[in-house]
Amino acid sequence: MGYILVAVFILLLVIGVPIAFVIGITALLGIMTIPDIPGLIVPMKMLNGLDSFVLLAVPLFILAANLMNSGKISEKMIDLALAVVGPLKGGLAQANVLVSMMFAGVSGAAQADTAGTGKVLIPSMIRNGYDRETAVGVTAASSTIGVVIPPSIPMIIFAGIANASVGALFLGGIIPGILIGLGMMIFIYFISVKKGYPTFKRVPFKELMKKFFVAFPALLTIVIIIGGITTGVFTATESAAIASIYALLVSMFYYRTLRLKDLPKIIFDTLSLSALSLFALATASALGELLSYYRLGTLAQEFFTENIGAKWLFLLLIIVFFLLVGTFMDAIPAMILFVPIVLPAAEAFSIDPVHLGIIVVLTLAVGLATPPYGLCLLIASKIGGLTVERSFAAVSPYLLIILVVLLLVAFVPAIVFIIPDMFAEGG
Numbered sequence: 001m002g003y004i005l006v007a008v009f010i011l012l013l014v015i016g017v018p019i020a021f022v023i024g025i026t027a028l029l030g031i032m033t034i035p036d037i038p039g040l041i042v043p044m045k046m047l048n049g050l051d052s053f054v055l056l057a058v059p060l061f062i063l064a065a066n067l068m069n070s071g072k073i074s075e076k077m078i079d080l081a082l083a084v085v086g087p088l089k090g091g092l093a094q095a096n097v098l099v100s101m102m103f104a105g106v107s108g109a110a111q112a113d114t115a116g117t118g119k120v121l122i123p124s125m126i127r128n129g130y131d132r133e134t135a136v137g138v139t140a141a142s143s144t145i146g147v148v149i150p151p152s153i154p155m156i157i158f159a160g161i162a163n164a165s166v167g168a169l170f171l172g173g174i175i176p177g178i179l180i181g182l183g184m185m186i187f188i189y190f191i192s193v194k195k196g197y198p199t200f201k202r203v204p205f206k207e208l209m210k211k212f213f214v215a216f217p218a219l220l221t222i223v224i225i226i227g228g229i230t231t232g233v234f235t236a237t238e239s240a241a242i243a244s245i246y247a248l249l250v251s252m253f254y255y256r257t258l259r260l261k262d263l264p265k266i267i268f269d270t271l272s273l274s275a276l277s278l279f280a281l282a283t284a285s286a287l288g289e290l291l292s293y294y295r296l297g298t299l300a301q302e303f304f305t306e307n308i309g310a311k312w313l314f315l316l317l318i319i320v321f322f323l324l325v326g327t328f329m330d331a332i333p334a335m336i337l338f339v340p341i342v343l344p345a346a347e348a349f350s351i352d353p354v355h356l357g358i359i360v361v362l363t364l365a366v367g368l369a370t371p372p373y374g375l376c377l378l379i380a381s382k383i384g385g386l387t388v389e390r391s392f393a394a395v396s397p398y399l400l401i402i403l404v405v406l407l408l409v410a411f412v413p414a415i416v417f418i419i420p421d422m423f424a425e426g427g
Contacts, residue, residue: 002294005030019329019373020276023337024283030290037293042286049285049336050278053237054160058153058332059274060240064221064247065112066266068103071251071258073218074116077102080215083208085185086200090192092128093138094185096121100142101149101181105222110146110368111273114139114379122384128198132386134191137394140380142184144365144402147331149177151225151243154331154361156236157281161339164353166236167229171423172358172416176409183401217250230423277332284336297341304345311349315410318342318356319363326367327374334364358416362406369395 005026012022028042068074077099085094096117103113118139125135147154150170159166191197203211224246225239234242251258291297308314321342325334339360346356368376371388381391409415 001030001033013328019333020280020283023280023287023333027283027287027290031286031293034290034293037289041289045286045289046282049282049288052160053235054156054166055278055281057151057156057237057240058277059270060237060244061151061153062112062273063266063270064240064243065103065116066270067244067247067251067258068218069112069116070262070266071247071255073247073251073255073257074099074103075120076211076215076218076255078117078120080211082200083203083211087202088185088189089199090188090197091200092121092125093130093134093188093192093197096125096138097142097145097181097184097188100145101177102219102222104146104149104177105151105219105226110143110365111375111379113146114143114376115383117143118380118383122380126384130197131195132384133390133394134195134197136380136384136386136391137396137398138184138188139384140369140374140376140391140395141398141402142181143376143380144368145177145180147361147365147368148173148180150174151229151236151239152361153277154335154364155357157332157335158339158357158360159236161335162343162353162357164357167232167423168354168420169357169361170226170229171419172354173361174419175415176358176362176405179405179408179415180402183405184398187397187401217254221246277330280330280333281336284333287337288340291337291341297344300341301344301348305348311351312411314345314349315351315359318346318359319406319410322360322363323366326364327370328372329367330373330375331361331364331367334367335360352413352417354420355413355416359406359410362402362409366399366402366406369399 008029009022009026012025013019017025024042028039031037031042032039078095081095081098081102082091085091085098088094099117099121100113103117122135122139126132150173152170152173155169155173156166158164159169221243225243228234228239228242229236248258304314308317322334322338325338343353343356346353368374371377371392377391377395378388381388384391
């Protein structure tokens, strides 16, 4: 029966059934074959999977990102980023990466970054002499930083599954996210020298400060979210709600770029994107019941401890596994399905849940820019008018940078714990 269910799972994926329905159908078929478990358990588990206060942060952070995009707050960040790194070789591409790092600190949703900044920067890069491959590749790759630098929706989901600290995961993602951004900017510098991409004139300090103060209310969101969570003033869900309210007020009353009539579309887009992720999470919870019935977590722990004697080899296998999973599945259902399976084995190897969480999130971030499921790649290629095949070839060098940082994080855990330990000592 297990082989049949795996075959059904793969077949449904191959013929193009949405991943949430693939997971749900597999769960329903599997549970219906077990006499001891009633079929009613499937909808019950789906509802229970969504019955979590932490999960409210998912639609709220998506709402905050949509409000910022609709209120053109991302454009203020682009202006500031261009003023800061514009004079460097490939200044517009450098600004693309920097604004993704800034936007990552206010949204937690990589797809929102791709859509928001991509609509502005991809056409602008093409007009300024960049080829379409570079414009699409930089945008798709840098958007993945959105799930690494806090706040991060996948980190919130992982924290709920593994009973890990959301604050520690958020703080642990800061340095890896910065390393990825710097690595991409260094690579952009060298290819810009080779291809002769343009630079922008240096902005006078007075003008730079002016742009900074214009963007400051948007950047303040980062301080509110991270500061509030790490100091214990509010939870991740409360921070998402505050971020949404703050984005609404800033867009409507400070920048005055958002109108009341824009809100229905923003809410509709938020609900559509949230439903996509949360329905997949719900069906993954139902499939999790099937996996637990067959004791896959225990079996996986026994397999790894008996056959994999080294911690480094276990980490390498985890990375390879989640890289494969991330190519055809969104991060949220992937974590719901497989983190409970690998978590007992990770504990047996004395791997800290926060360390494991950063590794899993970084690995699944690669999947956001790889076909066939990579949403960041698909969005960027559509905006840039490029085929998915050519877009993937363009994004590949940047994905290698993410993989290098991922290996550093996996085998040098101190990278993850530097900032959390500083806050722990300060507390």
